[in-house]
Structure formats: structure tokens, C-alpha cells
Amino acid sequence: MDVIVLGGGLMGTASAYFLARRGARVTLIERNQVGTGATVASFGNIRRTGRHLTQLPLAHRSLSLWGEAEKMLGQDVEFRATGHIRLIFDEDGLADMRAYAEAARPWGLELEELGSREISARFPGLGPDAIAASFSPQDGSGNPRLIAPAFAEAARKLGAEIIEGALVEKLERTNSGFLVATSKGSFAAECLLNAAGAWGAGIAAQFGEEVPLDARGPQMGVTEPLPHRILPVVGIWTRDKEHGAYLRQVERGNIVFGGAAERVSVDLDPGHAIADPLRLPVQLRAVARLLPAIAEVAVIRTWSGCEGYMRDMLPVMGQSATTPGLFHAFGFSGHGFQLGPGVGDAMAELITTDRCETPLDDFSVDRFSHHSS
Template sequence: MNVIVLGGGLMGTASAYFLARRGLKVTLVERNRVGSGATVASFGNIRRSGRYLPQLPLAHRSLSLWRKAEAMLGQDVEFRPTGHLRLVFGKNGLASMRSFIDAARPWGLVLDEMEMREVRARFPGIGPDAIGASFSPGDGSGNPRLIAPAFAAAARSLGTEIVEQVEVGSITKTASGFEVETSRGSIGGEVLLNTAGAWGAQIAAAFGEPVPIEARGPQMGVTEPLPHRIMPVVGVWGGDGIEGYFRQVERGNIVFGGGVERTQVALDPGHAKADPASLPRQLLVLLPLLPALAKVSVIRTWSGCEGYVADGLPVMGPSATTPGLFHAFGFSGHGFQLGPGVGDVMAELIAKGRTETPLHDFRIERFAETSC
């Protein structure tokens, strides 16, 4: 079976790798460079807390692959299971946290509720005005700049053809599968996997499957190095007016995001830029999480084009209109943790016609159903 994968971010490269590992012939097509879109814009958060509950089986599957990533891919992608600490600053956040802890337990996720004296003892300097927190010890972070190229290199070593820096024109359903016209010629395959991120809805719409999606860019930044003392990824249970998230890398830099609106991004050309005017406001919002940010220099900011589906859930699974077409796009800013699992699930679904991981809530036909 020949599979064409459209989109070379984390979802596409992971899918290509797992498809090739199952013995399928794969051609991956990317308009820019592998991993240069939404993946590289990611914060690098590998978290399960706060997720849509039916997404947890996919998140668990993905976490097991993150744990194997270095051995599986032959290089360190900087997965660090340092834990995920989520702070509470008021009664709304406290109620949200406790509700999620109870609801997530039957889904196989056990979170520890921490009192602030324990947080201060274990993680000094973090959230001095917080009133509580949850901690997920199995979660952590990875390097967004390394993971997609690592999957691409591993897929290439298994025989995958990776075609970068090409424009995709028409996509035609043929008697034998699909024909994709590119600026370097035509590519044919029996199966087409749409992992085109914010552009994925355009491909779906061409086959009669419209998806309500917006392209937006997160506002990310990194500081100068500080003494390394913060191990977990840190976020917030929302509802009390305090937002944002950060983590400290081993070199000491603080990587941060959130707290300000994502920028609008035009899909053509699809270049997302950080808004420098938002940086002072963003740092001010983040100070309750880490007061030390008031005394450090920001050395770089960036953004990237992400696709946000109207209901906040991704599109995953087979096409409802076209045999041989599959979708995995629109992860709405929370796809980094899921990436390896998405690739494994889509490869299983394409190769076997089924998957053990539930995808019902992510089916593309949900939009046609709501419009009836």
C-alpha cells in the first residue's frame, strides 16, 4: 500500500514513521521544511491534566511513546519527565482542579492535590500567592525543534520519501487512489493522509467536508539563563484571572507562553509573528506564577501558525465522504503531547482498518451532523 502524507509537522512525520514501520510505502510532502510550522511554535508541554477526558486514552498512548522516543528514534529529543505542576489562585480554579481530578481517575490519570506548604518546600519561588496545586509526576516536556526532524529522519531510514519545499496544487481522487500535483510533479498513492495543520481544512473541504477552523499564532518567549532550580512544567487552573505557563530548560532559560491573545494568521503565506507590543503585558500576567521574571531579560520571541477548530477538538479518523482519505489536523494548540500517539494511531487505522484507541469524538462528520 502506498500512502501520501500531506504535512510535515509532528503529526505528519510521526505518522510517516509508524506507517513505514508497519511496512507501508510512504511519501511525505511538506510545503516548507519538516517541523517548521505549528510544531516549532509549540511550548513543548507534555501534559495530560486539564485535557478533554475522552482524549486521555490517546494521551496515555502518546506518553508511552515519548518515554521510548530516544531509543526508538536514535536521538535525544529532550523528553524530560519532570512532572506537570498546575497552580490554583482562587475558588474557581480550585473547583475546576478537584472536579477534573475526580473525573480523570476512571480514565487512568491520577493527579496529586498539593497544599501550598508542600509546593513551597518542593518548588521554592513558584506561585507565592497560589492557594494550592495539582501535580502529575509522569508528565513533562520535550524539544519542539528536535522531535519532527527526528521522526522524519527515522522514517527516511525505513524507506520513506520526504519531499520538502514544494507547493501542492490539485488533489484528485482516481480509480487507484489519489493524485497530488506539486511544483515538482505528480505524486500518486492509494491512501491520502491529511496532516496539514491549519491548512488541513482546505484539503477536507475539497472533498466535501468543511471544518470550522481559524489560523492563529501563540505568543512565545525565552529568557536569558538563570540558575537551574525549577524542574516541573508550570501552568494554572483557570477561572481566577491568572493565566500562562512556563518551564525552565537545563541550560537555565525560562520558556514561557500564554496570558495574551493569539494573533490572527493569514494562511497565505502562513507566516506567524510574535507581537512585540504584547510582551510587557504577557510578562506582567506571568509574574504571579514566577516573580523572578521581573528581573530577567527576554532574548527571543516567536510564533507559529496553528489551526484552532471551533469546538477545540482535533479532526482524526477516516473521511466520511472519500474512501482512502484520512485526517489528523486541527489540534488547537494542544497537540504536542499527542503527536507520537496520533502517528501511531493513524498508522494502525490505515494499515488495519481499525484502532484500539477511541476516536469517536474527533470524527470529521460531527460538523455535518451539527449543521443538519
């Protein structure tokens, strides 16, 4: 089986790897360089807490693969299962957390509830005003800069062809499959996987599948290095977007943070988003609620990227509804990083066997046309 994968982010490279592992002949085509789109803009959060319930089977599948990543890929992608804590500062947040924990239990996610004393005893310095928190000990973080290149390199070793800097000029459905004409030549295959991130909706539209996707860029920042004391990834349960910050400390000591700032619109050509320095004060106030000590620390870099957001915040995943041999995996709406390995594994299973043990029905590309009819 020949498969062309469009898009060299985490979804595309993971799919290329798992397809190659299943014996498919894979050509991955990336318009820039591997891992430079939404993946590199990612916070690196590997969390299941707060996910839409129907995403949890995919998230569980992915978490087990994150645990195998270093052995599987032959390099350390800095996955650390240090836990994920979400702090709570008001009764609304507490009610939301408890309702979610109850609903998620049948889906295989157990959340531990911590009181304020437990937070200060186990995680000193975090959220001194927090009244409670949820804690998921198996979750954690990984390095967004390492993971897509690692999957691409591992796929290459299994025989996949990875083509970077190739602009797609024409896509055609042929009698035997698909023909993709690019600035670096033409490629043919019986199957096509659209893993093009924020550009994925444009590709789907060429095959008569319209989906509502907005390209947006998150605002991310990182501080100077500090002594390494914060192990878990830190987030918040809140209904107020201005408080919705998150942070983690990497082993080198820097604190990476994001959230609490409106995502900027991104023009898909060239597809680069620029962090807005005027949004930084609001963001840092929200981060300081989680970690007051950050108020004394220098921010050394801010950045953004290009992510594809769906109207319902659920990805498009699975077979095309119009075109045999076409598959989609895009629109992960700013929370795809944890899912990446599971997406690649699930799509490879679906493409090569015509079935998938992980339920994907909620992510079908035609769900929007059902709603409009």
C-alpha cells in the same frame, strides 16, 4: 500499501514513521521544511492535565511513546518526565481542579493535590501566593525543534520519501487512489493522510468535508539563561484568560513561556505569524505570578507560528466520511504536541488495519455536519 502524507509537522512525520514501520510505502510532502509550522511554535508541554476527557486514551498512548522516543528514533529529543504542576490562586480554580481530577480518574489520570506549604517546600520560588496546586509526576516536556526532524529522519531510514519545499498544486481522487501534483512533481498512492495542520481544513473541503477552523498564532518568549532550578512544567488553573500563563525551564537554563495573550490571526499564505511586542507586558505579569523572579530577567526572543483551532477545540482525526482511502489528522488547537507520537501511531494502525485500539469517535470529521442538520 502506498500512502501520501500531506504535512511535515509532528503529526505528519510521526505518522510517516509509524506507517513505514508497519511496512507501508510512504511519501511525505511538506510545503516548507519539516517541523516549521505549528510544531516549532509549540511550547513543548507534554501534559495530560486539563485535556478533554475523551483525549486521555490518546494522551496515555502518546506518553508511553514519548518515553521510548530516544531509543526509537536514535536521538535525544529532550523528553524529560519532570512532572507538570498547575498552580491555583483562588477558590474557583480549586473547585475546577478538584472536579477535573475526579472526572479524570476513571480515565486513568491521577492528579496529586498539593497545599501551599507543600508547593513552597517541593518547588521553592513558584507561586508564593498559590493556595494549592495539582501535580502530575509522569508528564513533562520535550524539544519542539528536534522532534519532527527526528521522526522524519527515522522514517527516511525505513524507506519513506520526505519531500520538502513542495507546494501542492492539485489533489485528485482516481480509480486507484489519489494523485497529488506538486511543484516538485506528481505522486500517486492508494491512501492519503491529511496532516496539514492549519491548512488541513482546506484539503478536507476539496473532498466535500467542511470544518470550522481558524488559523492563529500563539505568543511565545524565552529569557536569558539562569541557573537550572525549575524542574516541572508550570501552569495555572484559572478562569481568567489574562492569567493563563505557563512556563518551563530548559536544561540550558532559559525559561520558555507563553499564554495570557490573545492569539493573533494568521493568513495561511504565507502562514507566518509575528509576535506582538505590545502584548508582552500583560504576558509577563501573568508569568510573574507563577514565578516572581522572572521580573528581574531579560527576555531575549519572542516568536509565534501557525496553529489550526477548531470550534470545539478537539482535533479532526480518523477516516474521511466522503472519500474512501482519505484520512485526517489536523486541527489540534494549540495542544497537539503531547499527542503527536500517539497520533502517528494511531493513524498508522487505522490506515493499515482499518481499526484503532484508541477510540477516535469524538474526533470524526463529520461531527460538525451532524450539528448543523
